[in-house]
Amino acid sequence: MSHSIAGLPAASIPGAAPSTMSTLEIAELTGKRHDHVMVDVRNMLFQLGKGDPEFRGSYRTAQNKEAPCYHLPQRECLILVSGYSIPMRAKIVDRWQELERREQAPAIDLNDPAALRGLLLSHTEKVIELQGQIAQQAPKVEAYGRIADADGSLCFRDAANSLQIRPVDLKRYLVANRWIYKRPGTMEWCGYSTRLVTGLLTHKVATIPHDDGHDRIRTQVRVTPKGLARLAEDLALVAA
Structure with missing residues (x-):
């Protein structure tokens, strides 16, 4: 059974084996109240046919009082948050991946000069490799910089061709990095106002005639030079 130390969940303690995640940390990551998370855990354990004492633990409150909590292994933790919103689930998954990376990372003895030299050498090699990748990308980036003040704009497909990536990958990047979005109930892409104001995107309005004699107004997001x-x-930095 994992317990908290100095008010921290066991999964948050650097160097500890994070085999469980406390309901305190789950509440903090998801923004839910701890007592609500506790209720969710009890309902989940009941439906799974698992005993409550198996996961029960305690922690010290800010008033130095002992209070109940649960410590869930990864399986039960992910089952619990499967009913939560996607952003909440993403935070829990990201946290578990971080904890797994800590477990897999080799321990470094800071008192061992040989280990420190090896760590420094590895870091230096990575920096040199990164600098080389940036240098390779520099001519291409500079070429795009020269057309930044040019006239005209590009649709997603033409912009993707210019950047030598697939259109679907460009759209995925633009959505993930808050360049474009779709309004509910529509199929048309819109540019975020911050991207429009700064001149990175523009909206092109076109009138499309229909067979019934009515015209349809269509707004197309386009990428400026x-x-x-x-x-x-940005893509050069991602690739590096």
Whole structure:
């Protein structure tokens, strides 16, 4: 059974074996009240046919009083948050991956000069490799920079071709990094106002005639030359 030390869940203690995650940490990561998480855990354990004492633990409150909590292994933790929102689930999954990386990372003896030299050498090699990758990307980035002030704009497909990536990958990047979005109930992409104000994107309005005699107004998001230059720089850093 994992217990807290100095008010921290056991999974948060650097160097400890994070085999469980406290309901305190789950509440903090998801933004839910701890007592609500406790209720969720009890309901989950009941439906799974598991005993409550198996996961029961305690912690010290800010008033130095002992209070109940639960410590869940990864399986039960992920089952619990499967009913939560996607952003909440993502935070829990990211936390487990971070804890697993800590477990897999080799321990470094800071009192061992040989270990410290090896660590420094490894870091230096990575820096040199990164500098080389950036240098390789520099000519391409500079070329995009020269057209940043040019006239005209590009659709997603043409912008993707210019950046030498697939259109679907470009759209995925633009969505993930808050360049574009879709309004509920529509299929058309819109640019975030911050990207429009800074001149990275622009909206092009077109009138499309229909067979019934009515015209349909369509708004198309387009990438400006300035936006293309910015994307080239950002994608170069991602690739590095």
